[in-house]
Amino acid sequence: MRALLYPAANTIHRPLKDVYADKTTIERCHTQHHVRAIRQTGEGAWVDYHQTLSRVKTLTGRARDGKVYDEFRHPSLDEVVASGPLQGPVPNHGHLLWNVRTKTDLGDHTRTGLADDPKAAPYFCFSLRADDAAGVRATASTLPLDVLLLDLTRLGRMRLGLNWRQRVKDLTTRIETAYRGIGVLALTDDPWSFDAVRFDALAIETKSRPRVRRDPCPSEVVFAAHSAIAASGTTPPAQWRGCERVFVEGYGGDLVNEVERLRALAAKATEANDLRGAETARQVIGRLRRAASLPASLGAFSEYVREEMGSAVAAEQVAAYRITTQVAELSEPGSPLSQLAFEDLNASISGARALQEKVERTTPMSSLVETAARRFLGSSSKCLFVFRSDLIAEVAYDDLVSRIPELEPRIESGMIHFTDVPGALDIASLPDGERNQFYRMILVGPTRAQLLGWMTKPWLPKEMLVLLDLDTMRAVSRDAQRLAQYEEFEPFQPRLRRLAQKTLETSSQLGGAPIRLDNLETPPEDIEVPIGSVVDLAGPSRSLRDLVEFTLSNDLRLIARRRTRLVSKLPSHSLVSYGEIEASNVDVGDEICVMGQAFVEKMRPLLNISAVAAEEILTYHSLVRERFAGLEGATSAAKQRVLADRMGGPRVELANIRYWVTLDDETSKALHDVTPRAPRDLETFLRFMAALGVSEGVARRFWAWAVIAQRSVRQRVGVALYDAYRNILVDPHGVDAAHPERLSGIKAVRSAAEHFVARVTDRREFRG
Numbered sequence: 001m002r003a004l005l006y007p008a009a010n011t012i013h014r015p016l017k018d019v020y021a022d023k024t025t026i027e028r029c030h031t032q033h034h035v036r037a038i039r040q041t042g043e044g045a046w047v048d049y050h051q052t053l054s055r056v057k058t059l060t061g062r063a064r065d066g067k068v069y070d071e072f073r074h075p076s077l078d079e080v081v082a083s084g085p086l087q088g089p090v091p092n093h094g095h096l097l098w099n100v101r102t103k104t105d106l107g108d109h110t111r112t113g114l115a116d117d118p119k120a121a122p123y124f125c126f127s128l129r130a131d132d133a134a135g136v137r138a139t140a141s142t143l144p145l146d147v148l149l150l151d152l153t154r155l156g157r158m159r160l161g162l163n164w165r166q167r168v169k170d171l172t173t174r175i176e177t178a179y180r181g182i183g184v185l186a187l188t189d190d191p192w193s194f195d196a197v198r199f200d201a202l203a204i205e206t207k208s209r210p211r212v213r214r215d216p217c218p219s220e221v222v223f224a225a226h227s228a229i230a231a232s233g234t235t236p237p238a239q240w241r242g243c244e245r246v247f248v249e250g251y252g253g254d255l256v257n258e259v260e261r262l263r264a265l266a267a268k269a270t271e272a273n274d275l276r277g278a279e280t281a282r283q284v285i286g287r288l289r290r291a292a293s294l295p296a297s298l299g300a301f302s303e304y305v306r307e308e309m310g311s312a313v314a315a316e317q318v319a320a321y322r323i324t325t326q327v328a329e330l331s332e333p334g335s336p337l338s339q340l341a342f343e344d345l346n347a348s349i350s351g352a353r354a355l356q357e358k359v360e361r362t363t364p365m366s367s368l369v370e371t372a373a374r375r376f377l378g379s380s381s382k383c384l385f386v387f388r389s390d391l392i393a394e395v396a397y398d399d400l401v402s403r404i405p406e407l408e409p410r411i412e413s414g415m416i417h418f419t420d421v422p423g424a425l426d427i428a429s430l431p432d433g434e435r436n437q438f439y440r441m442i443l444v445g446p447t448r449a450q451l452l453g454w455m456t457k458p459w460l461p462k463e464m465l466v467l468l469d470l471d472t473m474r475a476v477s478r479d480a481q482r483l484a485q486y487e488e489f490e491p492f493q494p495r496l497r498r499l500a501q502k503t504l505e506t507s508s509q510l511g512g513a514p515i516r517l518d519n520l521e522t523p524p525e526d527i528e529v530p531i532g533s534v535v536d537l538a539g540p541s542r543s544l545r546d547l548v549e550f551t552l553s554n555d556l557r558l559i560a561r562r563r564t565r566l567v568s569k570l571p572s573h574s575l576v577s578y579g580e581i582e583a584s585n586v587d588v589g590d591e592i593c594v595m596g597q598a599f600v601e602k603m604r605p606l607l608n609i610s611a612v613a614a615e616e617i618l619t620y621h622s623l624v625r626e627r628f629a630g631l632e633g634a635t636s637a638a639k640q641r642v643l644a645d646r647m648g649g650p651r652v653e654l655a656n657i658r659y660w661v662t663l664d665d666e667t668s669k670a671l672h673d674v675t676p677r678a679p680r681d682l683e684t685f686l687r688f689m690a691a692l693g694v695s696e697g698v699a700r701r702f703w704a705w706a707v708i709a710q711r712s713v714r715q716r717v718g719v720a721l722y723d724a725y726r727n728i729l730v731d732p733h734g735v736d737a738a739h740p741e742r743l744s745g746i747k748a749v750r751s752a753a754e755h756f757v758a759r760v761t762d763r764r765e766f767r768g
Contacts, residue, residue, distance in 0.1 A: 001123065001146040004086060006171060007159040008127030008151075013093070016078035019230045023074045027057035046122055049115035052096045053080060055106060063103045072100050082116045083125040086138055090116055093544065119143060130159040133171045139178050148175050150186040152193055152201075154449065162279050168201040190449060191482040192475070194219070221488045225456065242460035243495045248502040249372075251364035252470040252510045255292050258351040259285050259471065265330075265337060265348055274336040277329075281337075284326045284352055289469055291321040291359040293445035295369040295392065296399035299360045304395050312556050312758060316535070316596060317391075321359075323352055365445055366399065368467045372442055373400055373407055376416065381439035383416050384427065384461065388445060390420040396444070421450065428459045439463060448475050452483065455495045468503070470510050477503035535596035537564055544767045548583045551762035556594060562765075567593040567729050569757050578729040578753070588763055594756050595725060620702045621663045621677070627692035628661045636661075646691035652684065660688065678702075701727075729753055 005012065034050035037043050053075075061073040079097045084090035092098060095116045100106050114120045119142070126145070128136065138145070150156070150168060157164045172184060186202060188194045198216035206213045225238060262285050269277035291298050298321055306314035327349055330337060337345050369385075376383045387393040397418050401408045410416045417438070419427070427435055440463045443451060451466065468476070480500035484493050537560040538547055550558045560566065562584040569591040570577045578593060586592060593599075633639035640657045660677050679685040682703060689699035728749050 002121070002126070002144055003124075003147045003149050004126040004128060004145050004175070005149045005151065006128040006133065007130035007156055009129070009155075009159060011155075012127070012151075013078050013083075017076050017099075019077045020071070020074040021077060021080060023056040023059050026075065026080070027054050030054040044112055045114035045117065045120040048112045049096070049122055052111055052115055055109060056097070056100075058106065059100060059104065064105065069103075072104055075100055081123050081125055082118075082121050083127065084118060085132075086126045086128045086136065086143075087132070090118060128171075130161070130167075133167065136171070136174060140180070145175070145179050145182055147183040147185060148172065150184065150197075152186050152197055153189040156187075157193060161275075162282065163275055165196055165201045168197075172202060190452070191479045194221075195482070221486045223456070223488045225458075238458040238491075240458050240491045240495075242462055243455070243464050243498070245463045246495070246498040246502045247463070247465045248468060248473065248499075248506040249368060249465065250468040250470055250473050250506055250510060251292075251368065253364060254351070254355060254358075255288065255364070256470055258288065258348070258355055261344065261348045261351065265341060265344060268341050268344075269337055272336050272340055277335055277337045280326050280329050281348075284323050284330070287321055287323050287326070288352060288355050288359075289471065291356070292363050293365045293388075293469060294321075294359070294363050295387065295396035295444055296366050297360060297362050300399050301395050304398050305391070308394075312552070312594065312756070315756075316556065323356055327352065364469070365467065369396060369444055370400060370403060372465060372467065373404060373416070376440065376442075377404075377406060377410060379415070379440070382414065382437050384424060384438045384441045385416065385418045386424045386441060386443050386446075387418065387420055388447070388450075390423070392444075393418045393420050393423075425457075428457060435459060440465065443467065445469070446472075448472060448479065451476055451499075452479060455480070455492055455499060456489075460495075466499075466503075468506075470507055473503045473507040473510075476500075477507060535559070535594055537561075537566075537595075538768075547766055547768050548586070549764050549766065550583075550586065550592070550760050552592075552594065552758035553761050556596075556758065558592075558594060558596075565726065567595065567726050567753075569593065580726070580730050586760060586763070588760050590760050591757050592760065593729065593753055594758055599725070599753075599756050623694065623702075624661060624677075624692065625663050627694065631692075643688075643691050647684075647687045652688075725749065 030050040030053040034047065034054050037046040037050055056075050059073055059075070061068040061070060063069055063072055075097055076099065078093075079099055082090065082094055082096055084094040092102075095101075097106060115122070118124055118126070150172075152164070152168070160167050168186075176182060176184070184202065186197050188197055198219050199214070202217040203214040204217055206215065262281050266278040266281040266285075269275070269281060294301055296304075298318070301321075302314055302318045305317050329335070330345060331349060332338065373385075385393070385396070387396060397411070401411075407416065411418065417427075424441070427438065429435075438461045441461045442465045443454065444467050446454070446466070446468070451468075451472075454460065454464075477500050480496045480503070483489055484496040484500060489496065535556060535558045537558065538545070546562050548560055548562055550560075552558060560583040562582065564583045565580045566583055566586060567578050568581040568586065570579050581590075581592075628639060628643070631639040631642050633642050637654075640654055640661065643657055643661070644652055644654060656679070660679065663677060679688055685703055686696060686699050689702070690696070694702075728746055
């Protein structure tokens with residue numbers, strides 16, 4: 001088939017590269033098909049496809065360097081089908097046998113290459129990224145397709161964002177209109193998204209009076225214990241044991257009321273088509289719930305990480321729990337929420353800040369964990385405490401031992417065990433005689449996915465205690481009831497029913513609202529947080545690139561492209577100063593400023609780049625309109641041709657210039673809706689500005705403040721460098737002169753940047 005995968009990312013190819021197909025089987029199959037294809041006229045792509053794959057019989061594992069490698073004895077699954085973007089050239093790793101033909105002499109054979117041609121290949125896997133869906137122009141006459149594959153797992157929905165259902169519906173409608181009769185296959189991994197796809201995104205609409213009837217699309221439920229794409233066929237069937245008793249305890253408190261107010265704000269923002277504001281409000285909800293689910297106070301968490309790993313790592317870790325940046329975005333004077341619901345917004349922000357101050361001292365989860373630990377101190381059987389990560393488990397141990405001295409000898413004797421999810425799975429894989437010593441498992445603040453996943457594990461202790469917040473309880477109760485209705489889950493249906501009943505009872509006792517199974521609203525923001533100490537400045541890419549990884553003196557690792565412009569601390573100045581340097585030129589011993597998540601969290605309250613960018617872009621548009629109007633030419637088209645001639649080579653399309661200079665509609669937009677109409681690369685932008693008679697200094701200021709900063713904020717590029725902040729550090733005098741009204745904030749940013757400077761202790765280059 002010729003399939004289209006949406007939304008796609010580079011990571012989708014990784015599992016395919018780890019599975020190798022037997023070359024003898026492939027050769028025998030394709031040799032037979034090759035003979036049949038030769039007899040048919042006009043099937044050059046089929047001949048090229050079968051002829052290419054039948055050559056794998058010659059693979060010996062010997063590479064061009066004369067050495068033998070096991071990975072070149074057989075082709076991987078990523079090499080047996082051509083792949084590439086829906087629009088654009090096929091990358092090097094998208095051709096048939098792309099790996100072995102570049103590393104062995106297999107590539108010396110001549111071939112037509114039609115099996116790699118997106119328009120002619122009989123088998124091809126097209127990919128469409130989340131942000132590229134709006135520009136789809138393919139039709140059945142120019143590019144045939146057989147099936148649309150929708151990745152609506154957790155990762156896929158994260159790529160699509162908050163409005164994923166509408167985006168899937170819009171793309172599916174356009175694809176089905178262009179390709180009549182195309183198959184659509186959606187993959188989900190939790191009950192809520194499963195029902196949302198059936199009843200909303202892919203529902204079958206039938207026109208009937210007095211309204212349109214929506215029927216759920218056909219669907220099936222498949223249960224797999226593991227996500228591996230290849231496994232042994234001799235694995236014995238699983239036997240589900242344990243989890244005979246389930247207990248649930250939780251908390252609500254002020255967090256419930258504040259979360260409801262923030263959700264109401266997010267709903268108002270969505271109604272006003274302010275998706276950025278809605279997403280920011282939900283980020284605040286997620287961070288508040290995440291902080292409340294810590295088994296120790298946020299202050300204790302920060303102090304522990306700082307003592308064990310250093311202040312830089314602590315800043316990166318704690319940044320995932322802070323709401324300072326999000327609150328600054330919501331309270332911007334030009335934001336839609338500040339205009340539509342000013343009083344409600346102020347009340348919500350005040351409540352969120354109050355909650356943040358409380359979790360600095362103590363959290364509801366810390367009280368629950370302490371109570372559970374005291375309850376099981378004298379237990380004659382082993383208890384297993386499972387936390388979300390190993391770091392959280394260490395923080396909980398350090399905090400609880402200081403409050404409960406008698407807990408430490410119980411942990412040292414092995415009667416009470418603190419671990420994370422992978423550690424608990426290792427215990428579950430032990431022989432029966434060892435794992436059955438654990439009579440009780442306490443899950444501390446698991447996510448919805450983690451808790452429901454535990455219900456499917458073949459072995460669990462006989463007794464399970466789950467510590468949850470009220471929102472997660474409601475979601476788990478609803479999802480567990482849905483899952484228990486499917487016959488495919490019959491082996492562990494009793495577990496699901498017990499969990500659904502206990503979470504329902506506890507949420508009702510805490511004052512929770514009744515749970516409605518037909519409610520398809522967005523589930524609560526999950527409390528899961530990625531724990532790591534890597535600052536990735538490389539960003540996403542469709543192909544492999546040359547990257548550089550730096551290990552820093554503060555235990556952080558920084559990944560960047562070779563030509564990424566980093567901020568380096570200049571060593572020869574008496575006062576602290578900075579300069580730009582390419583990543584390829586940074587060596588061991590150099591000092592660089594790490595502009596990661598913690599840096600942005602620290603700087604945004606000092607100087608809000610999004611507010612500056614929104615104002616600066618109006619000045620930029622005004623200047624472009626003024627200079628363009630002064631060009632010679634009687635009509636706008638004539639002026640555009642003059643501008644194109646002034647820009648010189650390489651020639652720029654008139655359609656692009658027309659977009660850059662057509663700015664009348666932008667003047668009537670609200671400040672927060674204005675987008676930069678400018679070239680997307682610096683070289684073309686400087687040529688464009690020079691053709692309009694703008695000096696290079698002014699042009700570079702506009703590039704940093706009006707173009708890049710605005711795009712970074714609107715596209716939510718959390719892993720990219722903020723060029724405006726970088727410009728503040730490396731060009732202090734120019735920025736001061738350009739923004740005298742923000743001089744205090746700019747100086748505060750430079751002063752605070754000193755805390756993010758680290759020395760490079762190791763360096764390596766790789767492709768990734």
